[in-house]
Structures are given as structure tokens and as C-alpha cells.
Amino acid sequence: MSAQDINEGLHYVTYGLYIVTTADEGKQNGLIVNTVFQVTAEPARVAISVNKKSLTHEMITKSRVFAAMPLEQQTPLPFIGIFGFRTGRTFDKLAKVPHKTGFLGCPIVTEHTLSYMEIEVCQTLDVGSHTLFVGEVKDAGVIKPQGTALTYAYYHDVIKGKTPAGATHL
Structure with missing residues (x-):
């Protein structure tokens, strides 16, 4: 089986x-991910997959907290670009984005998101280029009830x- 066959199947x-954010030692950052999923209901736990080369990965590893927010379908590309096309190592992604500080200290983006979950990491799994962070939901809410x-x-x-x-370095 070729890599192309595998990629076609995975398509x-x-x-x-999703926007995933975190905070550590007074710094905030976030990125776009496509892997957020619920793993248990009692207690409520979710998992995310984050590239090891990203600043957000470094910060989650240290702080052990993150927030995840699904983007609404009508999110404009320039907004996605803030979190998906630039690195937090040289650009403050949250400087001009409406957000509030969550229960665990993570930024909760309030524009173009439907809901949020703030999560405390309880397990990690090294999966090669990425880390799977599994955590317990400590706070959650709806930002946009319709969408x-x-x-x-x-x-x-x-x-x-x-x-x-450069997505792997965001």
C-alpha cells in the first residue's frame, strides 16, 4: 500500500x-487544530493532538492547561489566518482578537467560536510528530447558541x- 493510498483513505x-489556546507564565498563545474529541462523559474528558514543534505545544506541556473552541462555519479566512498562518513566537495572536480569561487562565476567544471547554491535562501520549493531550473539562460554555x-x-x-x-511551527 502506498502513502498516496493511505492519504486517500484518510481523506x-x-x-x-478548532482554536486551541493556553497560557503560561503571563504569555498566551493559540493555534488551529483539527483534532479535538470527547473520550469520556464521566468525568468529562477530551483529547487534542498538537504538533510538538509548535509554541502552543511547549506552553501546554508546561502549564498543563488548554482551552478548545470550535470555529463557526462562517469564520473568515483572515481570522483563521491569525491562528493558522503565523507563529506565536514572533506575533501576538490574541492582541486584536476579542477574548476573555477563563477559569484556568486560558484565553477564551469570543469571536467566530461556538463554545469553549477549558481543560486540565491528566495524560499525554507521544504519537511521533504530535502529542495527544488528554484532559478533564473543568469549565465549559456556549458562546454562540446558534451556529x-x-x-x-x-x-x-x-x-x-x-x-x-509552516503550520507545524505555529
């Missing part, structure tokens, strides 16, 4: 697009968004 796995979540397919097919070459 049918569905994903959403449709942005899927990865909609992002590519309708918005015509691309995956940036």
Missing part, C-alpha cells in the same frame, strides 16, 4: 476546525483554505 475521516461548526472539508472545499507550509 474521508471527518474533522472540525454550524466549521469542518475541515468546508474549509478546503468552500473557503478554499490551504494548509500552510
Whole structure:
């Protein structure tokens, strides 16, 4: 089986697009991920997958907290670009983005997001280029009660968004 065959098969796995944020030692950062999923209901636990080269990965590893917010389908590409096309190492992604500070200290983005979960990491799993962070939901809420979540397919097919070459370092 070729890598192309594998990638074609994986193309049918569905994903959403999420902003994941964190805070550590007075600094805040976030990025776009396509892997956020609930793993248990009691207690409520979710998992995210984050590239090890990203600043957000470093910060979650140290702080042991993160927030995850599904993006709404009508999110404009320039807004996605703030979290998906630039690195927090040289750019303050939250400087001009409406947000509040959550229960665990993570930024909760209040524009173009549907809801939020603030999570405390309880387990990690090294999966090669990424780390799977599993955590218990400590706070959650609805930001926009009506709306449709942005899927990865909609992002590519309708918005015509691309995956940036430097995405692994955001």
C-alpha cells in the first residue's frame, strides 16, 4: 500500500476546525487544530493532538492547561489566518482578537467560536510528530447558541483554505 493510498483513505475521516489556546507564565498563545474529541462523559474528558514543534505545544506541556473552541462555519479566512498562518513566537495572536480569561487562565476567544471547554491535562501520549493531550473539562460554555461548526472539508472545499507550509511551527 502506498502513502498516496493511505492519504486517500484518510481523506474521508471527518474533522472540525478548532482554536486551541493556553497560557503560561503571563504569555498566551493559540493555534488551529483539527483534532479535538470527547473520550469520556464521566468525568468529562477530551483529547487534542498538537504538533510538538509548535509554541502552543511547549506552553501546554508546561502549564498543563488548554482551552478548545470550535470555529463557526462562517469564520473568515483572515481570522483563521491569525491562528493558522503565523507563529506565536514572533506575533501576538490574541492582541486584536476579542477574548476573555477563563477559569484556568486560558484565553477564551469570543469571536467566530461556538463554545469553549477549558481543560486540565491528566495524560499525554507521544504519537511521533504530535502529542495527544488528554484532559478533564473543568469549565465549559456556549458562546454562540446558534451556529454550524466549521469542518475541515468546508474549509478546503468552500473557503478554499490551504494548509500552510509552516503550520507545524505555529
